[in-house]
Amino acid sequence: MLAESARGFLDEKAPVKHLRDMRDAGKTHDPALWKEMAEMGWAGILIPEEFGGVDMGHAAAGVLATEMGKTLVASPFLSSSVIAATALKQVSDARAGEALAAIASGERTYALAIDEKSKFNPEGTEMPARREGNGFRLSGKKTFVIDGGFADRLLVLARTGDGLTLFDIPADRAGITRETQSMIDSRDAARVVFDEVEATGEDVLGQVDDAMSVLKPALEAGQAALAAELSGVAAGAFGMTVGYLKERKQFGLLIGQFQALQHRAADLWCQTEVTASAIAHAGRMLDADPENATLAVSLAKARATETAKQAVIEGVQMHGGIGMTDAFDMGFFMKRARAGAEWLGDYGYHAETVARLKGF
């Protein structure tokens, strides 16, 4: 039901061409599209009804993310409505409630500023938030801040003495400079420089030196939704490819008649089915037993990363030369799959998590 209605809306309002048009116009965000998504309740999919959300849970968020992935929809859904909303839900004060309401209505967007190096490693965060008087001073540089070019607020992870602390601050606070990155997937990302940025105790989300009790659930929610999006990316690329196998002729035959291609296409379908099970399981675990969802989430992200990679590589190869052209959409899928592979932990990061939880 949710999938069908989302599909109908996205096919009309946000087909792949929408991303292409945005790229050609030099844009990474479409506020009008996001407003419509918010009106349908998508921005508040995880937000309690008392704050204006629809509170449908992580499995439903995964269904939406999958549908968005199929046509490479660029929106603040993951950053704001999944990651930031989940972080804010861990805190029960009036400001968090107000922030959740602003996300649900679509009027406020968030970006998560964690990465400092080229690989995801939240525990290895070095950027200091130095204590000064009653507050803090943040100095350093964050990279790969997804949606950081346009977001209204930033969730910033910084080192405070022995621990890590998560700050929730406006993106235009004095001392913050945002430098837009020109990303291969045509989506928004920024390098954010913090030059003696002031923060108060009010700006801390959760407790000082204890970022992870707020951030871990938020990251896992984001990883599961990103895995779901990647499964949509795989499905979108695969659908185009199977269609092409049924219409393209070479050597007087449909190329789908060649067993070498049939078996690779069949293997890819099998892998997408196996990955779909892992993604559904992650959504269920986040809804039913979020304290113990880490294994399920890492399993989903690891599988989705690999399946999306296989789908886009086969997608280009089976299309042949046309798959390499910018005029054809397959390249957009390949580039999104690569960016999605890195964001919030790559295959190796999540495979290590599985191995650690499985005792080796």
Added chain:
Amino acid sequence: MAQETEELAGFRAELRDWLEENCPAEMRDGSSPEDHTCWGGRNWVFESDAQKAWLNRCAAQGYTVPTWPREYGGAGLSRAEEKVFLSELARIDARLPLQSFGIWMLGPALLHFGTPEQKAHYLPPIARGEVRWCQGYSEPGAGSDLASVQTKCEDKGDHYLINGQKIWTSYADKADMIFALVRSDREAKKHLGITFLLIDMRNEGVSTRPIKLISGVSPFCETFFDNVVVPKVNDEGISAVVGTVNRGWDVAKYLLTHERSMISAMGTGLGGARPLGAVLKDDLDGDLDTSLRAAAMKAEIDSLAIGLTLERYKDMANSGQGVGDASAMLKYVGTELNKDRHELMMSAGGSDALEWGGAFGDRPADWLRTKANSIEGGTTEVMLGIVSRRVLGLPG
């Protein structure tokens, strides 16, 4: 774990008490090797009194075939209850009381295609472990191309006369009965002249010869039919044909989907098996090298995801959605994974794993045995062909 309904929690508590009282201590080594499997049958020799008691107690409750209807020897459990049942067995590491081709293959086919009389006659002895069945499908000239079976079935009025040869019949030398695909119409198109026939192995003219495999064991046989007389109805008036004469392919295909799902479960380490990486680490008595560890991580990830896929498909089947051709997917991914896992176990075992019955016991034989997984029940290539044509609709 999500919250269990009150009803399921009640069932779990009752079951736990029952198991505590009825599962002998000797049977609580469920992760033990295959040679402790209880297959049942007329000639079965129990390895211990405990094995016999465990089978009989379970059979009395319907727990050898928990999801079959009670009237046919099952416990009539729902899918949710079955999950509870299996998780409670795993919790105390209990062996399955009985395994057989009757349970995995013929039973589901009879439940779907059998007459009420056939069900009442054949199913309860399977559930009680009294009759052991084998599967007569492949022939020397009909492997992957199963529908080209040639074993001849002639209609002689009150009986059929069978002549021909089957191959790869698992445990035919130990079986009491065989369910076989036979060619009953030589003129019809090959899928349309096949009959699914039930034959008593005691009949005159039936003989078997074990085939020794590269693993050193002989789980498979050649089975010969030399002028075998099969009455159309037996002494109790039960028909020897399942489904319709010449339409046995429908039954065969249905049964194959069950066989494939069963084989696919092998590689997933379901049922309480330890994570592969932990096993390998113990084997090496130290850390895994980088390449072995990376391969073990991938195998573990695939194993978990394929296990979830088996569960998802069982749930779909249970809610009435046809999974038919998708069983080819389960079979393909499950068996390839199982081969990978055994390659890694051999690698971790190093030279110690090269010795028959050495430090790692059956490991080399098990490794070699897994190579058949992607051949038996339809090869990997046949599975991919089914997916490409029937699921993806690619042109033939």
